[in-house]
Amino acid sequence: MNGTTGTKDAWAGERIRLRGVEPEDWEGFQDLARDTDDVRNADLAGPPRSAESFRAWTAERAGRPPGGEAFRLVVETLADRSFAGSVTVAGTDSRAGRFTTGIEVARAHRRKGYAREATGLLLTHMFTEQRCNKCEVEVYAFNDASLALYRRLGFTEEGRLRRHEFIAGQYHDVVLLGITAAEFAVSPGRTRCPQDPPSR
Secondary structure (H helix, E strand, C coil), rough: CCCCCCCCCCCCCCCEEEEEEHHHHHHHHHHHHCHHHHHHHHHHCCCCCCCHHHHHHHHHHHCCCCCCCCEEEEEEEEECEEEEEEEEEEEEECCEEEEEEEEEEEEEHCCCCCCHHHHHHHHHHHHHHHCCEEEEEECCCCCCHHHHHHHHHCCCCEEEEEEEEEEEEEEEEEEEEEEEEEHHHCCCCCCCCCCCCCCC
């Protein structure tokens, strides 16, 4: 076996792995959407959706080819292979080497380091395999947990859109953060991949 490939799964960390969406994940996505406080942290809270709409939405995504300019992966625990959330890539600009990302973790799986590990795995893939140069995120200013997550991963605040979004009856600022491939390579959030040389 080639020594550069080994047997390690590049999509697995210490506690979670990232995998493609499967049709049976619809209940996990439905549970994420039921927590309207959490939904407001990332987006506008809409009216309740039927179970059938979640089944159809999840089945459509499960049938998409992997990768591309926008994709979603499921965060799955290694211990019992349970659905813990999802992570996304979007806004890919191949010419400039930029992309955006976002993550949702189910309430029962929080405060275990899953969000940091999942985002680290995704950034490692995008920077080392897709040759991207920069990741950008937009976070509502009131979302302290997400701001802390990205700052721990090495993201730098690059700007603020004042009173930019209307959520739950109020206008809110949006914080813009970014990290380059070079910055991530030396950040504490970096997840090593099988192609990396051993640490000295």
